[in-house]
Amino acid sequence: MSDRNSPLAPFAVTLGDPAGIGPEVVAKSWAVREAQGLSPFFAIGDVRAIRQVWSGPIAAIDTPDEAVQFFDNALPCLHLDGGAEPVPGLPNADGARGALHALEVGIGLTKTGSASAIVTGPVGKAQLYEVGFTHPGQTEFIAERCGISPDHAVMMLAGPSLRVVPVTIHIPLAQVPSALSTELIRVRGQITARGLQRQFGIDNPRLVVAGLNPHAGENGNLGREEIEIIAPAVELLRADGINAHGPFSPDGMFHPAARESYDAILCMYHDQALIPLKTLYFDEGVNMTLGLPIVRTSPDHGTAFGIAGKNIASPGAMIAAIRMAEQSARNRLAHAA
Ligand SMILES: NC(=O)C1=CN([C@@H]2O[C@H](COP(=O)(O)OP(=O)(O)OC[C@H]3O[C@@H](n4cnc5c(N)ncnc54)[C@H](O)[C@@H]3O)[C@@H](O)[C@H]2O)C=CC1
Numbered sequence: 001m002s003d004r005n006s007p008l009a010p011f012a013v014t015l016g017d018p019a020g021i022g023p024e025v026v027a028k029s030w031a032v033r034e035a036q037g038l039s040p041f042f043a044i045g046d047v048r049a050i051r052q053v054w055s056g057p058i059a060a061i062d063t064p065d066e067a068v069q070f071f072d073n074a075l076p077c078l079h080l081d082g083g084a085e086p087v088p089g090l091p092n093a094d095g096a097r098g099a100l101h102a103l104e105v106g107i108g109l110t111k112t113g114s115a116s117a118i119v120t121g122p123v124g125k126a127q128l129y130e131v132g133f134t135h136p137g138q139t140e141f142i143a144e145r146c147g148i149s150p151d152h153a154v155m156m157l158a159g160p161s162l163r164v165v166p167v168t169i170h171i172p173l174a175q176v177p178s179a180l181s182t183e184l185i186r187v188r189g190q191i192t193a194r195g196l197q198r199q200f201g202i203d204n205p206r207l208v209v210a211g212l213n214p215h216a217g218e219n220g221n222l223g224r225e226e227i228e229i230i231a232p233a234v235e236l237l238r239a240d241g242i243n244a245h246g247p248f249s250p251d252g253m254f255h256p257a258a259r260e261s262y263d264a265i266l267c268m269y270h271d272q273a274l275i276p277l278k279t280l281y282f283d284e285g286v287n288m289t290l291g292l293p294i295v296r297t298s299p300d301h302g303t304a305f306g307i308a309g310k311n312i313a314s315p316g317a318m319i320a321a322i323r324m325a326e327q328s329a330r331n332r333l334a335h336a337a
Pocket residue numbers: 021025121122123124125126127138287298299300301302303304305306307312313314315316317
């Protein structure tokens with residue numbers, strides 16, 4: 001069994017877009033490390049982006065193991081030269097490339113075990129697309145670097161009483177019905193159940209599946225996806241031995257009593273999942289990728305360019321992401337033992 005106090009390798013935390021609030025929330029997380037009981041972590045990215053928004057101590061490191069010796073007294077940072085000087089709130093191509101570079105380095109260090117997990121700072125997707133990024137988001141990029149197909153990399157957003165999984169993720173709403181398939185829902189459900197066991201320590205996870213249409217299609221009168229696609233997926237999940245139920249009417253699945261009846265809910269599209277999660281837990285929501293050979297978490301929020309450099313960004317979700325990365329890494333060790 002993994003001991004709560006046994007040392008893990010430090011956690012790799014990428015800054016995300018250097019013009020966003022990533023550098024600020026990483027630094028603020030370090031500042032409350034003792035009160036929050038955070039294990040050693042190090043930042044990866046352009047150190048100038050941190051200095052722009054924070055005046056605390058920074059220790060330049062060359063390798064992750066150096067993070068442990070400096071962590072008590074300074075924020076360890078693995079500096080990556082990012083071209084033009086970052087300006088908070090003003091994203092540019094150099095910053096997007098720098099965010100991608102940090103992501104690549106962080107993945108590599110986590111895959112080799114030099115870092116226990118990767119916690120990714122928020123990136124500007126539009127800025128990434130402009131510099132040639134062809135993945136919908138960091139989730140799919142990390143999956144590819146780990147040799148996992150995008151369908152097998154499952155996005156889960158988690159808060160204290162709610163875990164949501166969008167079956168389709170970053171696609172236009174108009175494409176959702178045609179992107180849904182029984183097989184995709186089944187695969188997402190299988191990986192979700194396994195992730196809840198390995199990373200959350202839930203032996204027999206309870207999954208529920210939302211419908212796509214109002215009232216879950218009202219017996220086919222308001223849409224047939226529930227009958228033709230979603231219900232067969234739930235049957236297959238049950239045949240796989242997974243405690244799955246649904247499809248249920250989406251609007252009735254998020255009130256407090258409903259949330260107590262499941263460990264995770266599979267939602268059919270991005271906003272069906274993320275609106276309830278962010279409404280309840282914006283400041284402590286964590287985005288986690290299940291199905292990877294490594295642990296990856298991220299705060300639920302984005303780059304918030306509009307408030308970058310104003311010292312008003314809350315580090316709550318970043319702190320929760322670092323903490324959940326540690327819990328997950330420990331649960332995986334315990335599960336493997
Ligand atoms: N994991 C990631 O890399 C994510 C990246 N994004 C990207 O972020 C960019 C901006 O996306 P938006 O939809 O505007 O979402 P956003 O989360 O950046 O901002 C939404 C609102 O919340 C506020 N906010 C966000 N984080 C905050 C914090 N820690 N403390 C205080 N206020 C905070 C912002 O000021 C804004 O009013 C987009 O390019 C998007 O692609 C969005 C979500 C996740």
